[in-house]
Amino acid sequence: MNYKDKTREQLLKEIELLKEHVVILEKENEQFKIITENTSDNIAITTFDLKAKYLFVSPSVKQVLDYEPEDLLGKSFFDFIHPEDKKVLLPLIKKYVSLKARKLLTGKESTISETIEFRFRNKAGKWRDMHSTVNITGKYLLAVTRDITKRKLMEETLRQSEEQYRLFFNLLPYGGEVIDISGKIVKCSPSTAQILGFEMCELIGKHITKFMTPDSVEIFKQKFPVLLSGKSAVAEIRMIRKDGTELNILRAAQPIMDDNGKVNTILALNVDITEQKLAEEQLRSQTKFIDNLIESSALSTWISDENGTAIRANPACLKFFGATEEEVIGKYNIFKDEVLIKQGYIPDLKKVFENGEIANVIIDYNFAEVEHVHVENATHKIINSTFTPIMNDDGKVTNVICQTLDITEIKSAEKEIIKAKETAERYLDMAGSMFVSLDTNGNILLINQKGLEILEYDDIEELLGKNWFDTCIPPNINKEEKKVFNKVMNCDMKGVEHYNNEVITKSGKRKIVSWYNSYIKDESGVIKYLLSSGVDITEQKASEDELRKYREHLEELVKERTVELETKTKRLEDFNKLFVGREFRIKELRTKVKELEEKLGI
Incomplete structure (x- = not known):
């Protein structure tokens, strides 16, 4: 219907509706403005x-x-x-x-x-x-x-930290693996694969219980909820090798939390104690064999009576703790040990004596702090001790065997991991720079994504472990570069903090990189590895070369123009001399003509 055909009342009603629509639109517009501006x-x-x-x-x-x-x-x-x-x-x-x-x-x-x-x-x-x-x-x-720039940087930082962690994880002397909250193996150390006789790829992705005996699976089911609650757990289990044989494994597990305090993954360390278990069984029936085994064992071992008093210690144990038989045998009592009391291990140890349970504890043990015995040359170490009960036919604990490993170096390695992580984070702050880490032999430990881009590699695995000089330095200079590097790493020559040199890409292209170096040293001042950040200045150098060539060409043109001007100037000077000479000659002739006219009276 045309508006001319509508009544006044209809038009007024439509106007009111339009006004209401305008108000709604203005309100929505104001809301949109608030959103976009805030x-x-x-x-x-x-x-x-x-x-x-x-x-x-x-x-x-x-x-x-x-x-x-x-x-x-x-x-x-x-x-x-x-x-x-x-x-x-x-x-x-x-x-x-x-x-x-x-x-x-x-x-x-x-x-x-x-x-x-x-x-x-x-x-x-x-x-x-x-x-x-x-x-x-x-x-x-x-x-x-x-x-999301900060998020990307954090992701890259995390990736580098995880890479550092992976390097040290693979060096663990004991078996170790990381499992997710469902119990599947997401990472394992080479030593784990070696202990179980599998390839690493055969373990990753499998549930850990697939490699346990049925009774050990039940132990796992009991301990796993404890780990998921955020507490550590230790258990002795039996694991099945690829060839079907079984291993006794002492397993210590620690939950790893995410940023929100929730359990993300679980780190488990495994010690193969199969031989130890066999020894325990033989100890029950063969006293003479027990004596020979204890005395000849290279593992620190001591035995207590049913009350926790030391009755025997092998030479390895005495050497380990810096003690003599006179100082500890018949005198040292585990329940009077001030170090164990202070660190809260007595309740666990009572279960060994009262319930016949095996206990495994990690202790920062300073024997000099044990006050109820005096040990002249007491040692201070971080130790992993396993307390194993010996029971008679009635199930009563008659003795406890304590075997101890020195894990001080492992704890030191953890400190090195933290130090390496802090170093990696410091260099990752150089956003946009190429980042390379070399060991003392010049082998590539780390290289960031920017480095891969500059060198035209797609995967970091193509470079990790490769020698930097043989792979990324042009053949005509790599021998000399390697020679200088070796001198610096051996402290025979002071390293430079900044220099430019050529690198060669995967495709054979040569690029010029400006490097900034940092030499990472241990506590004694020995260089452990090199960290370098670099910027590709190939285009900059090319521009400088073009500018230099243009300058040289300009200088040649100036020289040519100068010679041409000098030639023309010489010609002008000669012409000027000729012109000036003629003017003087004309003047002389006029003077003589005037003199003659005066003499002749003209």
Whole structure:
């Protein structure tokens, strides 16, 4: 119906409805304004075409990228993203633009969303990592974008830390594995595979109970909830080797927490005590064999009576603790040990004597702090002690055997891991730089993603363990570079903190890298490894060379022009001399003519 055909009342009603609609739109507009002006995310609207020109940009772009909204309006989104990301995103938008051109996207269907990550150049010219959710809304693209640069840096830092952890984890002298909260093996040390006779790839991904005897599976089911609650656990189990034989394993497990304090994974260390168990069985029936075994054993071993008083200690034990038989036999009592009392191990040890349970404890043990005996040359070590009860036929504990391992070096290795992690974090702060770590032989320990990009490698495994000089330094200079490196690492020559040299990429290209070096030393001042950060200055050097060649060419042109000017100047000087000479000659002739005229009276 035309408005001319409507009554006054109908028109007034329509006007009221329009006013209400305007109020709603103004309210929605105000809400949208509040959102866009106060959110930390950047909200933008672009054209739905291959240019993707900005039509609207929220004020938060100033906070995120230091641009004013006016700096982006009318410009293409692709003018600001990293060239490598452009190669990925252009085909994506081309796909949707093509669908639109073929009218497969009518604008009436539900909103189509894509989640993308890319690098965006901020106003200072630096690349920022961005995460964006893009919605196709009719003729426009609506993008909500968040700066994830810090998250990316944290992910890279975590990756480097995990790599350091992996290197040290693989060096564990005992068997060790990391299992997830479902009990599956996610990582294991080479020693674990060796103990069980499997390849590492045959273990990873399998549930740990697949390698346990049925009775050990029951022990696992009892202990695993304790670990998931955040507490450590120790248990003696039996594990099955690939060839079907069984091993007695002393297993100490520690939960690893995530940032929220929840158990993420569990680290388990395994000691093969199969031989120890066999010895325990033989000890019950063969007293003479017990004597020979204890005396000849290289493992620190001492025996207590049913009350915890030492009645025997083998030579290895006496040497281990720095004691003599006169100082401890018949005098030392485990329940009077001030070190064990102070560190809270007495309740566990009582279970050994009262219930016949095996106990395994890790102690920071300073024998000099034990006051009820006097040991002249007492030692101080971090020890792993296993207390094993010996029972008679009635099930009563008659003796307890204590066998001890020195794990001081393992604890020192943990400190080295922390130190290496701190060092890695310090160098990872050099965002955008190539990062390389070499051992004293020049072998590659670590290399970051930027280093892979500069050297044109796809996978870090292609370089780890390879010799840097043989792999990444051009053949004509690698011998000399290696010679200098060896002198520095052997402290025969002072290392330089900054220098430029050539590297060779996987494809054979040569690049020039500007290096900054840091030599990591142990407590005694011996260099342990080299950490270097580098920047590719190949293009810069090429520009400098072009500038030098241009300068030299310009100097040649100046020389040629100078010679030409000097020649022309000489000719002018000769002409000037000739001209001036003629002028003087004319003047002389005029003077003589005048003199003759005066003599002749003319």
